[in-house]
Amino acid sequence: MAKDMTLLWGSGSPPCWRIMIALEEKQLQGYNQKLLSFEKNEHKSKEVLEINxxxxxxxxxxxxxxxxxxYxxxxxxxxxxRTQGTQLIPExxxxxxxxxxxxxxxxxxxxxxxxxxxYNYRVPEAERHDSALKRNKEILTTELHLWERYMQKMKTGSYLAGKAFSLADVIVFPVIAYAFRFGLSEKRYPKLGAYYGMMKDRPSVKATWPPHWLENPHGGDSLKDL
Amino acid sequence: MAKDMTLLWGSGSPPCWRIMIALEEKQLQGYNQKLLSFEKNEHKSKEVLEINxxxxxxxxxxxxxxxxxxYxxxxxxxxxxRTQGTQLIPExxxxxxxxxxxxxxxxxxxxxxxxxxxYNYRVPEAERHDSALKRNKEILTTELHLWERYMQKMKTGSYLAGKAFSLADVIVFPVIAYAFRFGLSEKRYPKLGAYYGMMKDRPSVKATWPPHWLENPHGGDSLKDL
Known part of the structure; x- marks a missing residue:
C-alpha cells in the first residue's frame, strides 16, 4: 500500500520527521522517498512544486x-x-x-x-535587536517550563498524553529533540530530558533519525542558557 | 450534554469563534459561557488561569x-x-x-x-521597521493569492474541502472574515469574497458572529491595499 505514497523530505525538519515517524508506526514502510537538501535550495525545485x-x-x-x-x-x-500498526488516537x-x-x-x-x-536566519541583519532576541528567549523559557510541569504531572515513563504512545508524541517529539540538539539542559529540564531519552530508543524514531544529526550530533548552543 | 461544557471567550478571536461554530454545528447549544474583555485584561484572570x-x-x-x-x-x-449535528469530517x-x-x-x-x-501590537516601537511590515504584507499577499487560487479550482458554491461543510470551514472561515474586516478587497479576491458571502449566512456563523463586530462592522484598513 505504501508504494502509492511519495515523500520528499529534508533531514532534521520536524514536519518531515513527524510524517516519517507516523509512517513507521502505521507499518507503511516501503514508500517512495527522496532526501532533498535545504542548503542547495532543492525544496524550491519543480519536483517539490508539483506536490507542494x-x-x-x-x-x-x-x-x-x-x-x-x-499535522x-x-x-x-x-x-x-486505523487498524494497522500502532493506534495513534486513544479511545x-x-x-x-x-x-x-x-x-x-x-x-x-x-x-x-x-x-x-x-532568529538570525529569519530576521534580516538591519532589523535585528538584542532586545527582541532576549525577549524571544524569555518567552521560550516560560514555554519550556510549562512543558516541564506538564511532564512532572504525568507518571514516570508516561508518554505525552498518558500511558500509550499517541499522535501527541509523533508531533511533539521532533520539537523536543530539536531543543536538546540546540543545547537545552537536561539538568534544568529533567522530565523533558527523561522523555527525550525514552523516545530516542523507540524503533520508529531510531529508524527515522535525521541522517545529518547522526554525523553531527550537536547542532548549536543557542538554548544552552535557558 | 452541553451543560457539562464551559467556554470563556473573547469577541472576535478566531480561536474562540471556531469553537463556538463547532458547538453550534454539533447541536451543543446551552453550554456555560462567559464573554471576557481582552481590553480589560480579563483573559489574565484567575478564572481563565484555572482552565488555561x-x-x-x-x-x-x-x-x-x-x-x-x-483545533x-x-x-x-x-x-x-460524531453522530450528532453536522458531520464535520467527510468520509x-x-x-x-x-x-x-x-x-x-x-x-x-x-x-x-x-x-x-x-504588527504594532506585537512589535515594540523601538524594534519596528517599515521594511519588515512591507515584507509581511508581501508575504500575506502571496498567501492570499494562493487561497484565491484554491477557491478558483473548486466548483462555485463549494466549501473549502468540497461540496460538504467541514472542519476546514470551521477553522478557516474566522480567519477569512478577519481579512475582510480589515479591508481586504472582494474585488481583487472575488472567490474568497464569494466564500465569505456564502458562509456569513450560515446559521452557526450568524449565531456566533462576534458581538463587537455587529456594533462596529469595520475593523480597519490595514489590508485594503493588498
Whole structure:
C-alpha cells in the first residue's frame, strides 16, 4: 500500500520527521522517498512544486491525495489506516482530549523555539535587536517550563498524553529533540530530558533519525542558557 | 450534554469563534459561557488561569477534559459527538485529505495575517521597521493569492474541502472574515469574497458572529491595499 505514497523530505525538519515517524508506526514502510537538501535550495525545485505549491518540505502524497502539512498527513494516515500498526488516537475521551490539547500546544512550542534558534536566519541583519532576541528567549523559557510541569504531572515513563504512545508524541517529539540538539539542559529540564531519552530508543524514531544529526550530533548552543 | 461544557471567550478571536461554530454545528447549544474583555485584561484572570495556564482565550472544558487550543477542541467535539449535528469530517479519503490539508495550511494564513494586522501590537516601537511590515504584507499577499487560487479550482458554491461543510470551514472561515474586516478587497479576491458571502449566512456563523463586530462592522484598513 505504501508504494502509492511519495515523500520528499529534508533531514532534521520536524514536519518531515513527524510524517516519517507516523509512517513507521502505521507499518507503511516501503514508500517512495527522496532526501532533498535545504542548503542547495532543492525544496524550491519543480519536483517539490508539483506536490507542494509552497515550495516547502515535506511534500507528501498518497495516490492523488496531497498532504504537505505534517499535522494533516499524520491525522490522515491514522484515519485511513486505523487498524494497522500502532493506534495513534486513544479511545478514552480524557486521553483523547489531552492528546489533542498537547498536539496543538506544540504549535506554540515550535514557534517559540524557532524564534530563538532561527532568529538570525529569519530576521534580516538591519532589523535585528538584542532586545527582541532576549525577549524571544524569555518567552521560550516560560514555554519550556510549562512543558516541564506538564511532564512532572504525568507518571514516570508516561508518554505525552498518558500511558500509550499517541499522535501527541509523533508531533511533539521532533520539537523536543530539536531543543536538546540546540543545547537545552537536561539538568534544568529533567522530565523533558527523561522523555527525550525514552523516545530516542523507540524503533520508529531510531529508524527515522535525521541522517545529518547522526554525523553531527550537536547542532548549536543557542538554548544552552535557558 | 452541553451543560457539562464551559467556554470563556473573547469577541472576535478566531480561536474562540471556531469553537463556538463547532458547538453550534454539533447541536451543543446551552453550554456555560462567559464573554471576557481582552481590553480589560480579563483573559489574565484567575478564572481563565484555572482552565488555561497560558492565560489565553478560549478556555474550554467538557467535564474535566480541557481543550483550550481551538483545533484541539474542534477535533475533540467531532470525535465525541460524531453522530450528532453536522458531520464535520467527510468520509471519502480525497475529501478528508483536502480538509486536513486546508485546515493546517490555515495556520500559515493566520500567522501571516496577524503579522500585518497586529504588527504594532506585537512589535515594540523601538524594534519596528517599515521594511519588515512591507515584507509581511508581501508575504500575506502571496498567501492570499494562493487561497484565491484554491477557491478558483473548486466548483462555485463549494466549501473549502468540497461540496460538504467541514472542519476546514470551521477553522478557516474566522480567519477569512478577519481579512475582510480589515479591508481586504472582494474585488481583487472575488472567490474568497464569494466564500465569505456564502458562509456569513450560515446559521452557526450568524449565531456566533462576534458581538463587537455587529456594533462596529469595520475593523480597519490595514489590508485594503493588498
Amino acid at each position: 505549491p509552497r515550495a516547502q518540505l515535506p511534500a507528501f502524497k498518497h495516490g492523488d491525495n496531497i498532504l504537505n502539512e505534517s 494533516a498527513a499524520c491525522m490522515y494516515l491514522e484515519s485511513q489506516f 478514552g475521551p480524557a486521553e483523547q482530549a489531552l492528546m489533542y490539547q498537547r498536539m496543538f500546544e506544540a504549535l506554540s512550542l515550535n514557534d517559540k523555539l524557532s524564534n530563538v534558534v532561527y | 495556564p497560558r492565560a489565553q482565550l478560549p478556555a474550554f472544558k467538557h467535564g474535566d477534559n480541557i481543550l483550550n487550543e481551538s 484541539a477542541a474542534c477535533m475533540y467535539l467531532e470525535s465525541q459527538f 471519502g479519503p480525497a475529501e478528508q485529505a483536502l480538509m486536513y490539508q486546508r485546515m493546517f495550511e490555515a495556520l500559515s494564513l493566520n500567522d501571516k495575517l496577524s503579522n500585518v494586522v497586529y
